[in-house]
Amino acid sequence: MPTRMPLQESEAIVLRSYPLGEADRLVSFLSRSAGRIRGVARGARRPKSRFGASLEPLSHIRIWFYERETRELVRIHQCELLESFLDAQRDFQCGCALALMAEVAEAVLPEREAAEGAFRLLLHVAREIRDSHAVALPLAFYALWMVRLAGWLGDLERCARCGASLREVAAWSRIGAAGLYCSRCRQGGMRALSAEALELARCMLTARLENLRRFQDRIQPLQELSRFYLDLIEYQIERKLLSRPMVEAGK
Ligand SMILES: [Zn+2]
Incomplete structure (x- = not known):
């Protein structure tokens, strides 16, 4: 029998949670200090489970878990719900945007690599969506910053x-490439990024999200930015983001 490892405690955000076996859940969560981790919550699907609603996607929780010497999945012992985004998730557009953000974090962040910047970004942007009920600005901000944190920003x-x-x-780019070109160097098949979208991106790199609300009605350049950076993310992770069509259809 492997010896039981010490109980660990962390602040975390649930990224994804799905049924496992008859009564358990497999949970992917982003720990503030330890990065993305996957674990099993035994009995989480039983009525009156001690996990309650704490394992819903985007739940901000305190989590206690055991490492298991021989397996890569941790064993989730207990969770305490610190903050829920269920209200925002009930709104269709906000819910789709939050799902896409969790999917991006899941796809971009390597397992078990500290990613405190991404943790703070995800929590901050989710709160902004909940509080402002706007989607275009927070989503563009999130996509840009995830690209920057991943080291892919041109x-x-x-x-x-x-x-x-x-x-x-305006600048021009090939889909999925980080580099931008001027109109003289533009080549066939490149897509435009408007001067306004570029200016918004520069603002987003230097200002806090809550100080950018005056831009939240500039839907078109914001959507251009989201599209540009989500294309880049999909190119880097080499697959399509499943929640993206829902977000773009709802716009
Ligand atoms: Zn040029």
């Missing part, structure tokens, strides 16, 4: 080929 200031300034002009 230069927003200069053409990747000739170095010309991209201030106050």
Whole structure:
């Protein structure tokens, strides 16, 4: 018998949770200090389970779990719900956006690598969606910052080929590529990113989300940005994001 490892405690956000066996749940969660971890919550699907609603996607929880020496799944011992996003999830558009954010975190973050920046980003943007009931601005902000935290962000200031300034002009890019090109270096098949969208992206890199609310009605450039960065994420993870069509259909 392997010896039982010490009980660990962490603040976490549930990314995904699905049925396992007859009464259990397999849960993927983002721990503030230890990154993305998967574990089993025994008996979580039984009525009156001690886990209650704490394992719903996006739940902000305190979690206690055991590592298991021989398996990569931890054993979830107990959870305490700190903050729920169920109210926001009941709104169709907000719910789709939150699901997409969790899916992106699940797809982009490597297992068991500390990702406190991503933890804070996810929590912060989820709160903004809940409090503002706006989707376009938080989602564009989230996609841009996840790309930046993953190290995939390209230069927003200069053409990747000739170095010309991209201030106050539209830029061009190949789908999934980080680099931007000026109109002279543009090649066939490239898609435009408007000057307004680029300017919003620059603001998002320097300002806090709650200070950007004045831009939340600029739906078109915000959607351009989301599309640009979600394309980049899909290119990097080499697959389509399943929740993305729902978000884009609901816009
Ligand atoms: Zn150029």
